[in-house]
Amino acid sequence: MNVSVLVTMVLLTLLGGCGIWVFVRSAEATGRLVDRSSPALVAAVKLESALVNQETGIRGYGLTGQREFLEPYHDGLAQERAAAARLRALLGHDGQAAQDLARVLDRAEEWQQQVARPIATAPSGAPVRLAAQRAQAGLHRFDAVRAELAVQRGHLQEERDRARADLRRVRVLQNWVSAAIAVLVLAMLGFAVVGLRRAVTTPLGALSSDVRAVTRGDFRRPVHGTGPADLRALASDIDGMRKRLVEELEFSDAARSQLDEQATELQRSNSELEQFAYVASHDLQEPLRKVASFCQLLQRRNADQLDDRAQQYIAFAVDGANRMQALINDLLAFSRVGRVHADHTPVDLQPLFGQVRESLSIAVEEASATVTHDPLPTVPGDPTQLGMLLQNLLSNAVKFRSPDRPPAIHLSVRKEEGYWEFAVEDNGIGIDPAYSEKVFVIFQRLHTRESYAGTGIGLALCKKVVEYHGGTIAVDHDHSPGTRITFTLADQTPEAAASETSGRAPQREATAS
Numbered sequence: 001m002n003v004s005v006l007v008t009m010v011l012l013t014l015l016g017g018c019g020i021w022v023f024v025r026s027a028e029a030t031g032r033l034v035d036r037s038s039p040a041l042v043a044a045v046k047l048e049s050a051l052v053n054q055e056t057g058i059r060g061y062g063l064t065g066q067r068e069f070l071e072p073y074h075d076g077l078a079q080e081r082a083a084a085a086r087l088r089a090l091l092g093h094d095g096q097a098a099q100d101l102a103r104v105l106d107r108a109e110e111w112q113q114q115v116a117r118p119i120a121t122a123p124s125g126a127p128v129r130l131a132a133q134r135a136q137a138g139l140h141r142f143d144a145v146r147a148e149l150a151v152q153r154g155h156l157q158e159e160r161d162r163a164r165a166d167l168r169r170v171r172v173l174q175n176w177v178s179a180a181i182a183v184l185v186l187a188m189l190g191f192a193v194v195g196l197r198r199a200v201t202t203p204l205g206a207l208s209s210d211v212r213a214v215t216r217g218d219f220r221r222p223v224h225g226t227g228p229a230d231l232r233a234l235a236s237d238i239d240g241m242r243k244r245l246v247e248e249l250e251f252s253d254a255a256r257s258q259l260d261e262q263a264t265e266l267q268r269s270n271s272e273l274e275q276f277a278y279v280a281s282h283d284l285q286e287p288l289r290k291v292a293s294f295c296q297l298l299q300r301r302n303a304d305q306l307d308d309r310a311q312q313y314i315a316f317a318v319d320g321a322n323r324m325q326a327l328i329n330d331l332l333a334f335s336r337v338g339r340v341h342a343d344h345t346p347v348d349l350q351p352l353f354g355q356v357r358e359s360l361s362i363a364v365e366e367a368s369a370t371v372t373h374d375p376l377p378t379v380p381g382d383p384t385q386l387g388m389l390l391q392n393l394l395s396n397a398v399k400f401r402s403p404d405r406p407p408a409i410h411l412s413v414r415k416e417e418g419y420w421e422f423a424v425e426d427n428g429i430g431i432d433p434a435y436s437e438k439v440f441v442i443f444q445r446l447h448t449r450e451s452y453a454g455t456g457i458g459l460a461l462c463k464k465v466v467e468y469h470g471g472t473i474a475v476d477h478d479h480s481p482g483t484r485i486t487f488t489l490a491d492q493t494p495e496a497a498a499s500e501t502s503g504r505a506p507q508r509e510a511t512a513s
Contacts, residue, residue: 008184008187008188008191011184012181012184012185012188015177015180015181015184016181018177018180019174019177019178019181022170022173022174022177023174025166025170025173026167026170026171026174030167033160033163033164033167036090036091036163037156037159037160037163038160039086039090040087040090040091040097040156040159040160041153041156041157041160043083043086043087043090044083044087044149044152044153044156045153046079046082046083046086047079047080047083047084047087047104047149048149048153049079050075050076050077050078050079050080050083051076051080051108051142051145051149052076053072053073053075053076053079054072054073054076054077054080054116055111055116055138055142056072056073057069057070057071057072057073057074057075057076058070058073058115058116058119058120058138059138060072061073061119061120062119070120073116073120080108084101084105087101088101096155097152097155097156097159100148100151100152100155100156101152103148103151103152104145104148104149104152107141107144107145107147107148108145110141110144111138111141111142111144111145114134114137114138114141115134115137115138115141115142116138118134119134203225203226203228203231204231206224206226207223207224207225207231207234207235207238210222210223210224210235210238211223211238214238214242219242219245219246219249220246222239222242223235223238223239223242224239225239291317292317292318295314295317295318296314296318298314344380344381344382344469345380345381345382345383346378346379346380347378347379347380347381347382347383347386348376348378349376349377349378349379349386349390350375350376352383352386352387352390353373353376353390353411355387356387356390356391356394357371357394359391360391360394360395360398363395363398363399364398367398367401367406367407368406368407369397369398369401369406369407369408369409370406370407370408370409371394371409371410372409372410372411373410373411373412373413374411374412374413375413376411376413377413377415377420379420379469379489379490379491380469380490380492381469381489381490382468382469385465385468385469386465386469386489388461388462388465389461389462389465389466389487390411392458392459392461392462393424393462393485394409394424395458396458396459396483397409397424397426397428397483400426400428400429400483401426401427401428401429402427402428402429402481402482405427407426407427407428408426408427409424409425409426410424410425410426411423411424412425415491416488418490418491419471419488419489419490419491420488420489420490420491421486421487421488422486422487422488422489423476423484423485423486423487424484424485425476425479425482425483425484425485426482426483426484427481427482428481428482428483429482429483430480430481430482430483431475431483433475433477439459439475440459440460440462440463440473441460459485462485462487466487466488466489469489469490470489470490471487471488471489471490472487472488473485473486473487473488474486474487
């Protein structure tokens with residue numbers, strides 16, 4: 001390949017040199033023809049015409065003796081000088097043409113001396129007699145001038161013909177050189193196409209074939225690189241990327257396998273959790289009910305025989321059984337979130353809030369609480385779980401009220417893009433910002449059971465319900481006095497949102513078009 005390129009460049013250089021030489025020769029031949037031969041021939045014709053005009057004027061003056069017939073003679077003299085000067089400038093002082101011009105001028109000068117000047121300077125009346133005397137000599141002398149002019153014109157015509165012939169030969173040679181250059185350029189283009197195909201296109205096609213095989217999923221197929229160094233480097237980079245993908249796939253397969261094992265383990269754990277929930281809801285609560293019932297029965301039947309300490313012990317046992325029962329019920333409710341009643345349906349929060357308010361009516365009335373709300377929307381979700389969410393938030397607002405003022409509880413709502421933002425705010429004792437995350441952890445209590453009753457599951461249950469519905473819940477630290485808990489719920493189900501998005505897409509495309 002390199003040898004071919006070198007040979008081609010040498011040939012192209014040689015042909016280029018020939019082209020330059022031919023161009024110089026063509027310019028030289030054109031200059032000889034245009035700038036010397038043709039103007040010299042024209043000047044020679046003018047010189048001949050000037051001498052003929054002189055002879056005509058002298059002959060007319062010699063026949064008539066009238067001075068006006070000398071005008072062509074005097075004009076011819078001026079034309080002769082101009083033509084001679086032009087010929088000297090074109091022909092120079094050496095060579096055949098210069099010698100021809102010298103002989104013409106010599107013959108013309110002899111004719112001038114012996115015939116023209118004597119007749120032209122003769123007084124009136126004398127020219128006729130002098131012209132008659134010198135008629136033969138004048139004819140002979142001017143024939144000599146004509147002969148030299150013919151010789152000069154012939155030589156100039158030959159030189160002009162030679163210049164034309166040289167120009168034609170140069171043009172033919174120029175055409176051949178141009179044709180050779182064109183053929184060489186075409187051959188170079190052909191070789192370039194073939195070389196490009198062999199050096200770039202074929203290796204690039206093989207590389208593309210390997211890459212397509214990899215894109216179809218054959219990640220084990222190596223990507224080979226041939227041809228130029230750039231293509232080999234590109235193939236090496238692509239093969240490195242393929243190896244990295246193989247490593248990532250192997251890691252992904254291992255992670256997927258591990259995830260499947262964990263999912264199986266989680267499924268088993270969930271199954272055990274469901275069995276535990278069943279046991280807790282039936283087998284554990286029944287003994288607790290018996291403990292509480294028999295303790296209360298023992299207290300009523302033997303009340304007169306029990307002292308105050310025994311009465312206190314029985315009260316402790318009954319209270320512990322009741323709290324254990326409440327804790328089990330809260331744990332069951334917490335574990336059922338996302339597993340029971342998992343279907344999302346449109347839930348009108350307006351009547352749901354009324355039902356929750358009615359279930360808490362006794363506590364609300366005892367605390368002299370004021371419960372208000374904004375107009376509530378309809379959201380997708382599980383009505384039982386959303387009811388548990390509202391009930392826990394409202395009951396906490398009533399429970400953790402300030403002793404200095406009656407509770408004022410308000411549920412606000414505002415529409416954002418794609419979701420609703422709710423806020424339950426009160427004027428109670430508030431939550432220290434340091435515990436804003438801790439309150440949503442199960443069994444985390446900020447107060448003793450003696451101060452506030454409960455199991456410590458309420459807000460953890462609220463967080464699980466909100467997150468199951470695709471929202472978030474948090475404590476607003478900027479609200480004072482009291483507590484403000486904000487949470488979000490989706491405006492519509494994911495399926496409806498996807499359907500609406502797909503339905504709007506063509507409209508957007510149509511609008512864009």
